[in-house]
Amino acid sequence: MIYSSIQDNWMRVEIMHSVAQSYYESTHDSDFRERIINRGAPFPFDALQFDTMEKESCIVGMVMAWCVVTLESLVNHSLADIMNNRTAAIVAIEYPGQITNKLRNLPKMSSDLSKKLFILSDSDENNSHILSLADELSDTRNLVVHDKPFNYTDLGDGEVALEHYRARGDSSKKIPRYEDLDDFYEKCEQIKSYIFSIIKSDAVGIDVISFTALKNG
Numbered sequence: 505m506i507y508s509s510i511q512d513n514w515m516r517v518e519i520m521h522s523v524a525q526s527y528y529e530s531t532h533d534s535d536f537r538e539r540i541i542n543r544g545a546p547f548p549f550d551a552l553q554f555d556t557m558e559k560e561s562c563i564v565g566m567v568m569a570w571c572v573v574t575l576e577s578l579v580n581h582s583l584a585d586i587m588n589n590r591t592a593a594i595v596a597i598e599y600p601g602q603i604t605n606k607l608r609n610l611p612k613m614s615s616d617l618s619k620k621l622f623i624l625s626d627s628d629e630n631n632s633h634i635l636s637l638a639d640e641l642s643d644t645r646n647l648v649v650h651d652k653p654f655n656y657t658d659l660g661d662g663e664v665a666l667e668h669y670r671a672r673g674d675s676s677k678k679i680p681r682y683e684d685l686d687d688f689y690e691k692c693e694q695i696k697s698y699i700f701s702i703i704k705s706d707a708v709g710i711d712v713i714s715f716t717a718l719k720n721g
Contacts, residue, residue: 508581513574514713520567521685521718527560528682541681557681564680565648571692572617572645574713575638578696579620582703586624596623611635615642621695624702634698637691644688689715 531537536550537557580597587593595602600619604610611632613619618638625631693715 506581506584508577508584510574510577510581510713513570513577517567517570517574518718520563520570521721524560524563524567524682524685525721527556527563530556531560532682541683560682561679564682564685567685568641568680568688569645569648571688571715572641575641575692575695575699576617576620578699578713579617579624582624582699583620586703596620613639615639617642621698624699631698634695637694641688641691641695686719689719693719 531553534550534553536548536553539545540554540557583596584593587596597620600616600623603623604613604619610622613622613635615638618635621631621635621638622628696713696715
């Protein structure tokens with residue numbers, strides 16, 4: 505029987521989601537939040553609500569990052585379960601590019617998650633949307649856990665110039681808010697459902713992962 509940290513990772517997601525929700529509920533119906541999110545006038549300024557929204561944003565970023573960690577652990581477990589050769593499974597889990605780089609006419613894949621999904625699906629030619637979602641979610645995770653510096657230049661008159669020290673990820677991505685989790689969870693659910701279309705949920709010993717439940721909770 506193969507074991508992994510899927511359940512522990514999912515529990516972390518649920519706990520962090522609960523924290524993010526509590527911060528959101530503290531400000532969700534306030535005029536200040538409405539103005540900040542919609543780039544309205546920041547004054548009158550509410551320091552307490554601003555601090556709460558900053559904490560919410562930090563937790564939401566952690567939720568997003570750990571959702572992708574959970575998907576990674578799910579696909580890793582699935583690869584270990586479905587591949588008969590232990591050495592081949594290790595290569596697929598640790599170095600998926602070593603496998604995909606040897607193949608031709610591949611769809612665009614920039615993340616290890618998308619490459620692992622491609623391997624798990626046995627080179628499914630109809631999963632380009634899923635692979636694109638995997639790359640998008642991985643970029644979001646990387647913006648949180650692989651933060652890169654940036655150069656800030658004040659141009660005067662309220663104008664600034666930012667030069668990012670990164671080659672991957674969307675450096676212009678907005679501050680994550682609790683409201684962004686609905687769309688994010690929907691994308692995660694699509695990846696999870698795709699994995700479970702290949703391997704039965706009971707084969708990996710978990711059937712409680714539901715990003716939809718978090719979205720509707």
